[in-house]
Amino acid sequence: MSDQAWQQCINPDCAGTFGITEVHSKCPACGNLLDVRYDWNRIEVPKRLSAFEKRWSTRTNPLDLSGVWRFRELIAFAPEDAIVTIGEGQTLLKQSPGVAKYAGLKPDRLFLQYEGLNPSGSFKDNGMTGAFTHGNMVAAKVAACASTGNTSASLALFAAQSQLMRAVVFVGGGKIAFGKLSQALEYGALTLQIDGDFDDAMARIQEVCTEKGIYLVNSLNPFRLEGQKAIMFRILEGLGWEVPDWVICPGGNLGNSSAFGKAFMELVELGLIKRPPRIAVINSTGARTLYRIAEEKKITFNDGHVDDAAVEADYREMDERNDRAHTVASAIEINRPVNLKKCLRAIEVTDGLVREVPDADILDAKAKIGAGGLGCEPASAASVAGLKLLVAEGVVSPDDRVACVLTGHVLKDPNVSVDYHSMALDAFRAKYAEKFDVTKISFPNHPVKVPNDLGEILRTLEGLL
Numbered sequence: 001m002s003d004q005a006w007q008q009c010i011n012p013d014c015a016g017t018f019g020i021t022e023v024h025s026k027c028p029a030c031g032n033l034l035d036v037r038y039d040w041n042r043i044e045v046p047k048r049l050s051a052f053e054k055r056w057s058t059r060t061n062p063l064d065l066s067g068v069w070r071f072r073e074l075i076a077f078a079p080e081d082a083i084v085t086i087g088e089g090q091t092l093l094k095q096s097p098g099v100a101k102y103a104g105l106k107p108d109r110l111f112l113q114y115e116g117l118n119p120s121g122s123f124k125d126n127g128m129t130g131a132f133t134h135g136n137m138v139a140a141k142v143a144a145c146a147s148t149g150n151t152s153a154s155l156a157l158f159a160a161q162s163q164l165m166r167a168v169v170f171v172g173g174g175k176i177a178f179g180k181l182s183q184a185l186e187y188g189a190l191t192l193q194i195d196g197d198f199d200d201a202m203a204r205i206q207e208v209c210t211e212k213g214i215y216l217v218n219s220l221n222p223f224r225l226e227g228q229k230a231i232m233f234r235i236l237e238g239l240g241w242e243v244p245d246w247v248i249c250p251g252g253n254l255g256n257s258s259a260f261g262k263a264f265m266e267l268v269e270l271g272l273i274k275r276p277p278r279i280a281v282i283n284s285t286g287a288r289t290l291y292r293i294a295e296e297k298k299i300t301f302n303d304g305h306v307d308d309a310a311v312e313a314d315y316r317e318m319d320e321r322n323d324r325a326h327t328v329a330s331a332i333e334i335n336r337p338v339n340l341k342k343c344l345r346a347i348e349v350t351d352g353l354v355r356e357v358p359d360a361d362i363l364d365a366k367a368k369i370g371a372g373g374l375g376c377e378p379a380s381a382a383s384v385a386g387l388k389l390l391v392a393e394g395v396v397s398p399d400d401r402v403a404c405v406l407t408g409h410v411l412k413d414p415n416v417s418v419d420y421h422s423m424a425l426d427a428f429r430a431k432y433a434e435k436f437d438v439t440k441i442s443f444p445n446h447p448v449k450v451p452n453d454l455g456e457i458l459r460t461l462e463g464l465l
């Protein structure tokens with residue numbers, strides 16, 4: 001394993017390499033992010049992606065059942081007996097004509113990658129199987145993360161199922177959607193509600209992990225991102241191994257977009273695809289650091305030579321403005337995304353771009369996605385709201401084939417759904433306006449109050465059906 005895979009700093013001026021069983025969340029030499037890298041000559045990678053289909057018939061092997069590890073030659077850092085899988089990645093790529101129409105695409109051009117079907121209800125399980133596998137390789141006993149909720153739910157679930165590590169999670173006090181908090185508690189994670197937001201929790205967890213030698217499973221962990229590459233392999237699989245024109249995902253801590261970019265870089269390098277899709281990363285206007293950096297300030301990956309001083313100056317200004325992230329899409333309520341540089345790389349290699357969408361558009365898109373039969377949480381719907389914006393701008397053509405990643409299940413954040421559908425705009429604003437600005441509710445499905453009386457119920461139904 002050590003010959004075929006290693007860890008490497010993404011800063012080309014450093015390019016420090018580290019063994020696969022070393023534990024670092026940043027390059028010990030220069031502090032930049034680490035990648036997992038492979039010597040593909042030592043790995044038996046299939047000549048065609050369709051060769052992976054043979055594993056569909058051997059699903060009694062848990063590694064072939066896993067929607068991550070059935071692509072294990074493309075994620076080849078672990079011996080098979082070290083892999084920790086809970087059956088993650090049994091997801092669907094579904095065509096969605098109704099949502100396509102809403103976004104302005106031709107009916108057959110939009111595909112929704114439904115990551116809500118994962119065991120913990122979000123895409124995080126794709127990455128957590130990677131992190132737990134590596135944690136298992138290094139015999140970690142305690143694993144920790146800071147989280148806006150889904151990473152903590154996934155960590156807690158993997159810890160409970162595998163019984164290999166104790167889970168410790170740091171969440172921002174009052175910042176985490178109820179479905180997610182309930183999972184962390186139910187699965188037995190030691191849950192610390194930090195008096196602050198995600199960015200505070202993320203800073204503290206890194207200090208604590210360093211201090212206590214605890215295994216960090218946030219997406220700074222390069223092994224997590226290896227697992228998340230599989231989301232892209234499954235999109236290709238769902239399209240009969242054809243490459244879409246666009247992949248659109250929400251941007252929070254930027255682990256997904258980073259992993260997606262790396263997946264496509266490697267597939268191109270291996271000759272398994274000819275070109276990558278363009279990746280569009282969608283911020284909420286209430287948590288717009290990536291948009292500001294990439295689109296307004298035009299800071300690029302620049303072949304690995306990111307203008308660090310410009311990024312630091314931007315963060316300093318953000319602090320001076322006392323700009324804290326505020327969005328209804330609590331999963332992406334993040335102002336200091338730890339994977340910024342890798343995301344800029346993904347944008348560079350895929351000719352990608354970034355957009356920001358307001359909370360009201362996110363909630364309207366979410367309602368349309370739900371009405372089309374694939375419920376998701378607010379952050380996930382940013383992808384469709386972003387697509388609608390890109391079609392309106394003429395950047396995405398109605399003929400383009402687009403895959404939007406629905407990152408988390410509708411039940412993750414039931415309060416926002418119920419409030420959107422049952423409250424008048426004024427009442428909704430009174431409840432939330434201080435935190436996020438929702439200026440419209442376009443597609444409410446109001447519950448109807450009726451007396452407990454058959455005649456009244458029938459009369460009410462007659463008027464409504």
Ligand code: F0G
Nearest residue numbers: 147148150151252253254255256407408
């Ligand atoms: N969508 C959902 C549902 C998420 O939970 C997250 C991130 C994102 C999108 C953003 O993905 O960080 O890869 O850019 N949630 C993290 C968490 C931060 O702690 O659960 P990203």
